[in-house]
Amino acid sequence: MFSGHVLAYKNQQYGDLRRGCQERGELFEDPEFPCTNASLFYSKPLPGRVEWKRPKELCPEPKLFVEGLSAHDLNQGEVGNCWFVAACSCLATKPELWQKVIPDWEDQEWDTKHPEKYAGIFRFRFWLLGEWTDVVVDDRLPTINGQLIYCRSKLGNEFWSALLEKAYAKLSGCYESLSGGNTGDAVVDFSGAVTEAVDLKKAALDDKPEEREKLFSQLLKVYERGGVISCSIAASPHEIEARMPCGLVKGHAYSVTMVKRVRLGHGLMAYFRNETLPLLRMRNPWGQHEWKGAWSDSSEEWAKIGDTERGNLGLTVEDDGEFWMSMEDFCRYFTDIDVCRVINTSLLSLHKTWHEAVHHGSWARHSEPLRNRCGGCMNHKQTFLQNPQFMFDVFKEEDEVLISLQQRDMKIHRPRGQGENLTIGFALFKVERNRKYRMHDIITQQNVATSTYINARSVFMRVTLPRGRYVIIPSTFQPGHLGDYMLRVYADVDTDCRELNTDVPKVRCWSSIVGYPQMVSQVYVHGAEGLQKQDSNGGADPYVIISCERSSVRSNIQKDTLEPLFDTRAVFYRRNPRKPITVEVWNSNAVKDEFMGQVVMTAELDDASGPQKLQLRKRGGQAADEMPGTIALRIVSARDLTAM
Numbered sequence: 001m002f003s004g005h006v007l008a009y010k011n012q013q014y015g016d017l018r019r020g021c022q023e024r025g026e027l028f029e030d031p032e033f034p035c036t037n038a039s040l041f042y043s044k045p046l047p048g049r050v051e052w053k054r055p056k057e058l059c060p061e062p063k064l065f066v067e068g069l070s071a072h073d074l075n076q077g078e079v080g081n082c083w084f085v086a087a088c089s090c091l092a093t094k095p096e097l098w099q100k101v102i103p104d105w106e107d108q109e110w111d112t113k114h115p116e117k118y119a120g121i122f123r124f125r126f127w128l129l130g131e132w133t134d135v136v137v138d139d140r141l142p143t144i145n146g147q148l149i150y151c152r153s154k155l156g157n158e159f160w161s162a163l164l165e166k167a168y169a170k171l172s173g174c175y176e177s178l179s180g181g182n183t184g185d186a187v188v189d190f191s192g193a194v195t196e197a198v199d200l201k202k203a204a205l206d207d208k209p210e211e212r213e214k215l216f217s218q219l220l221k222v223y224e225r226g227g228v229i230s231c232s233i234a235a236s237p238h239e240i241e242a243r244m245p246c247g248l249v250k251g252h253a254y255s256v257t258m259v260k261r262v263r264l265g266h267g268l269m270a271y272f273r274n275e276t277l278p279l280l281r282m283r284n285p286w287g288q289h290e291w292k293g294a295w296s297d298s299s300e301e302w303a304k305i306g307d308t309e310r311g312n313l314g315l316t317v318e319d320d321g322e323f324w325m326s327m328e329d330f331c332r333y334f335t336d337i338d339v340c341r342v343i344n345t346s347l348l349s350l351h352k353t354w355h356e357a358v359h360h361g362s363w364a365r366h367s368e369p370l371r372n373r374c375g376g377c378m379n380h381k382q383t384f385l386q387n388p389q390f391m392f393d394v395f396k397e398e399d400e401v402l403i404s405l406q407q408r409d410m411k412i413h414r415p416r417g418q419g420e421n422l423t424i425g426f427a428l429f430k431v432e433r434n435r436k437y438r439m440h441d442i443i444t445q446q447n448v449a450t451s452t453y454i455n456a457r458s459v460f461m462r463v464t465l466p467r468g469r470y471v472i473i474p475s476t477f478q479p480g481h482l483g484d485y486m487l488r489v490y491a492d493v494d495t496d497c498r499e500l501n502t503d504v505p506k507v508r509c510w511s512s513i514v515g516y517p518q519m520v521s522q523v524y525v526h527g528a529e530g531l532q533k534q535d536s537n538g539g540a541d542p543y544v545i546i547s548c549e550r551s552s553v554r555s556n557i558q559k560d561t562l563e564p565l566f567d568t569r570a571v572f573y574r575r576n577p578r579k580p581i582t583v584e585v586w587n588s589n590a591v592k593d594e595f596m597g598q599v600v601m602t603a604e605l606d607d608a609s610g611p612q613k614l615q616l617r618k619r620g621g622q623a624a625d626e627m628p629g630t631i632a633l634r635i636v637s638a639r640d641l642t643a644m
Helices: 014-024 082-092 095-101 160-172 183-191 209-224 267-273 300-304 307-313 327-333 411-416
Strands: 006-008 051-053 121-128 131-138 141-144 194-199 228-232 254-263 276-283 322-326 336-341 355-363 390-407 424-431 446-450 458-476 483-491 519-529 542-548 551-554 565-574 581-587 594-601 612-615 630-640
Touching: 014 121, 014 131, 082 095, 082 160, 082 183, 082 228, 082 254, 095 121, 095 183, 121 160, 121 183, 131 160, 141 160, 160 411, 183 194, 183 228, 183 336, 183 458, 194 390, 194 458, 209 228, 209 254, 209 276, 209 327, 209 336, 254 307, 276 327, 322 327, 355 458, 390 424, 424 483, 446 458, 458 483, 519 542, 519 581, 542 565, 551 565
Parallel strands: 006 131
Antiparallel strands: 051 141, 121 131, 194 336, 228 254, 228 336, 254 276, 276 322, 355 483, 390 458, 390 483, 424 446, 424 458, 519 565, 519 630, 542 551, 542 581, 581 594, 612 630
């Protein structure tokens, strides 16, 4: 996730600014985020006189960190950004992540032996739409009556959380712009992770112990591999931050700080019985108000756990906002989970390695009338295919593919009365094996899946796909909505993901000699019936080859069957429409493949609304009596190139 190349936000170079301040013997004052009301709010003034103070004015010996980072370092302030503080709590438990967000942290720390080095400037690093970006801030923090207004540590001389929040507020335009957000979005900005939203209410896992166990196993794997998990309870507008009798708070973001199968029992018997219970540890960003049910701090359930195991868990009995819950209770009360996976693309790893493809683009008004415009979702049939199109291949017999579509953060526009996310999503199509050009018709293609369209910063899909070629079309829900996006595709092997920029074959200098395509023909071979060519197992391993004008497409091999379903599409740009299209059926053999028959289509193709059963023939054209059978062809379309 870290390429080594880092951008400087507002072109503010940390090293140059710090050196300049040290040489002049002065403390940095950030002109890009000045100590004015505009940096604090755009609509809701604060209840009191605000003074901007440097840490030295708040305590005698300020520190960036006191004994390292901890989830307990953070307490939410006056702005409604529990989502951001929850993300920071998760960050604090992941050294491999926070050391990227706070680079050169040791050098940024106050140095009591060399106070002349201190220049009142700090830098933090965020992953913004695929690019690591340095954001610098001065150390002046807003206070009322000498107390920090916003995020603060429970230790009065620790300032990493307050300074990190200031840098994030700078990215967002002001502190008030941080009011209301998504924890998963902040985690993505900290890590470059891929976030997946899980709707527990929709899943209804109360009476589904097997599904609940499956979800816990997924969360455990994410946690153990460095991912970040947060959760919340859905609330209507008048219920936001309302406390429930069980101690939980509605409409409030919690960070999951540990996922663990806790061993039940005492002493050696606990190891022999090997009985475990799935538990999750969570933290309320307020630093208080905890869950009161089973496995809460002082509940009687902890008597089931041995002293050693309790010590390993770091169990504390105090109202510090951190508590444990069983997976069953977790699924009963919480409604939403944000699962942020730090996708492993390293070639040197013991864990699963993913191949990543990343593409940046825009929904914009281009001068080219039929390409890369903001055409809206599939409801808008006249303009949908004007959206950007990306093609990739699945080379394995079957592969799990992760697709993430992310739009640019819009919070910085909130002071202008804007700043709402676009409603985005994408459609996934299985297309012809030999497609090279953009799609022009969705009716003839197989819509494999369509994501949710939602006004979230990112949309995620995990799907298992058979071998073949696919096209992703990312779009806004309504046409005409402009914006930037980033598309990421992950698979077990390289997918050769690329954008489709060409509508039709280009005219070359030699086109007048070899000919230019006059017709586009699409052929869909669905399957075959009645094959009698058998092998020693009593079946066959058939596949088909579709050919036209020196171009051919081969299907997957169907193992040990006489009634194969090929589900294979091909598209041909035909220079000579009089030349035939042939579909040959072969039986795969380890030594030499055996020809089983073919269909030859010599005339112009006609559109067909359903499968046509055509008699298999030998290459000579005679009926293949010794290998009778039919092949079902779906001739999807045959139309003039000018109609495209």
